[in-house]
Amino acid sequence: MRSIGKLVVIGVGLIGGSFALAMKRAGLVSQVVGVGRSAENLQRAIELGVIDQASHDPALAVQHADLVLVATPVGQMGRVFDAIAPVLPAQAIVSDAGSTKGDVAALMRQHLPKHLGYCVPAHPIAGSDRSGAVAAQYGLFEQRRVVLTPLADTQPDAVAAISHWWQASGATVFTMRPDEHDAVFASVSHLPHLLAFSYVDMIRQKADAERCFDFAATGFRDFTRIAGSHPEMWRDISLANRDALLADLHAYQAQLAQLTQWVAAGDGEALEQMFEQAREARTRWHQRFGKS
DSSP: OOOEEEEEEESOSHHHHHHHHHHHHTTOEEEEEEEOSOHHHHHHHHHTTSOSEEESOHHHHTTTOSEEEEOSOGGGHHHHHHHHGGGOOTTOEEEEOOSOOHHHHHHHHHHOTTOGGGEEOEEEEOOOSOOSGGGOOTTTTTTOEEEEOOOTTOOHHHHHHHHHHHHHTTOEEEEOOHHHHHHHHIIIIIHHHHHHHHHHHHHHTSTTHHHHHHHOOHHHHHHHGGGGSOHHHHHHHHHHTHHHHHHHHHHHHHHHHHHHHHHHHTOHHHHHHHHHHHHHHHHHHHHHHTOO
């Protein structure tokens, strides 16, 4: 079982920190170095045992690294790749944890052209409305999915190594093309986040907003939980996956227009039929994946 001598996590938050903890628990890493902008967050990561050492300099940190996991917002990845490119060890694997993959693959080609054989874009499908090192947790990836989108140049042994490490964290690993990944996740992840943020903002702007919030209960909580997610990250995701997201936004606008017509016309039969079809689809999904 291949181990990681030195793991460098750039962006020590929920995903990067939880991956480091998973590798520690599996006994697959000797040293974890965390890189970030916030000295307070890095110090907390050391105190919690998430990382062993901290640095504010990605280029300094990646020297002698075996695996570099870039877990920053997607909008920061170009600068990170550019900073580490001149000093990456020849066989260090570079991966990420971004929610979009076409743009990450393009950034790797642009900034790491001599290292593409060891670049493995990845998307761990696990999340929380918490952030920072305090959000890191053992077992975050157990019974979760991770999607790899290797480049045409990526060496098979690099893909095998990343797959092995994610599987050791408890995840099931899948492989997709970057464009396929981005289209799928625009529908089932990115659009729901935009809707949640937009809906809460709509309520915020109402004249009786405080009254509405006073009486918001479990339905509001369940629908809007993901609106507590990191704004910078979701700004970057929305722009990075713009084309796929716009297609789904237009489709959803058409669905809302149809829904508006049914409500205006008092067409209870059409409403009930749509509600029933949607409930059946969600029930099938729930039964298949055992999710709530």
